[in-house]
Amino acid sequence: MGNSSLHWRYAVKQFDATRKIPEDQWNEIEESLVLTPSSFGLQPWKFIVITSPEIKSQLQGASWNQTQPRDCSHMIALAAMKQVTEEYVDSFLQSICSGRGVEMDSLAMYRQVVLGFLKNQEGRHFEWATNQVYIALGQLMSMAASMQIDACPMEGIVRSEYDRILGLEGSNFGTVVGCALGYRHSEDKYALAKKIRFPRQTVIEHRA
Numbered sequence: 001m002g003n004s005s006l007h008w009r010y011a012v013k014q015f016d017a018t019r020k021i022p023e024d025q026w027n028e029i030e031e032s033l034v035l036t037p038s039s040f041g042l043q044p045w046k047f048i049v050i051t052s053p054e055i056k057s058q059l060q061g062a063s064w065n066q067t068q069p070r071d072c073s074h075m076i077a078l079a080a081m082k083q084v085t086e087e088y089v090d091s092f093l094q095s096i097c098s099g100r101g102v103e104m105d106s107l108a109m110y111r112q113v114v115l116g117f118l119k120n121q122e123g124r125h126f127e128w129a130t131n132q133v134y135i136a137l138g139q140l141m142s143m144a145a146s147m148q149i150d151a152c153p154m155e156g157i158v159r160s161e162y163d164r165i166l167g168l169e170g171s172n173f174g175t176v177v178g179c180a181l182g183y184r185h186s187e188d189k190y191a192l193a194k195k196i197r198f199p200r201q202t203v204i205e206h207r208a
């Protein structure tokens with residue numbers, strides 16, 4: 001993927017509601033979410049994909065009335081884990097054992113480090129998991145752009161309303177951020193707006 005797709009992409013304001021992302025391409029997008037790296041590899045997240053027109057319309061109401069959730073092809077709510085439990089860590093370690101054919105004993109030190117970290121983060125698991133979720137958002141947007149699929153990352157949402165609409169209330173996951181994906185409307189004037197970024201020498205310093 002060259003930088004050209006990162007110049008091509010922009011945060012879409014108006015989607016073409018008539019166009020849907022083909023299933024095979026959508027599968028690739030989902031795979032990019034699954035492949036997102038995370039601290040310790042713990043993957044403390046859940047991604048809820050919404051294609052139901054009714055739910056997408058409800059989400060518009062929970063998104064400062066922005067139209068992207070309603071008009072996009074696929075809407076994703078990226079949710080973070082609230083409490084990362086010992087049982088969860090063990091289920092993750094178990095997946096390493098079965099995936100790599102190693103014994104649980106060989107992971108004892110790793111287990112100790114992870115559990116120590118989580119204990120230290122007690123009460124802040126959601127915040128920590130939220131940071132991981134933003135990595136998924138970044139990877140998702142880059143992947144979509146590389147496939148010429150449009151997106152709009154969305155923080156202009158009411159998280160508690162998303163949780164209610166998506167049935168997350170009372171669960172171990174809470175909505176962090178949304179991402180609408182699909183195709184830009186030919187009349188979305190933002191597609192032609194010049195990209196505004198601080199110059200490279202302002203945001204990047206070298207210590208050579």
Ligand SMILES: Cc1cc2nc3c(=O)[nH]c(=O)nc-3n(C[C@H](O)[C@H](O)[C@H](O)COP(=O)(O)O)c2cc1C
Nearest residue numbers: 009010011012013066152153154155156157177195
């Ligand atoms: C985490 C995040 C949340 C955002 N939330 C919204 C949003 O709710 N609605 C919207 O229209 N754009 C939203 N944006 C888009 C930004 O305004 C946009 O990415 C930024 O102005 C840079 O423009 P570009 O992405 O078109 O290059 C969000 C972007 C990010 C990264």
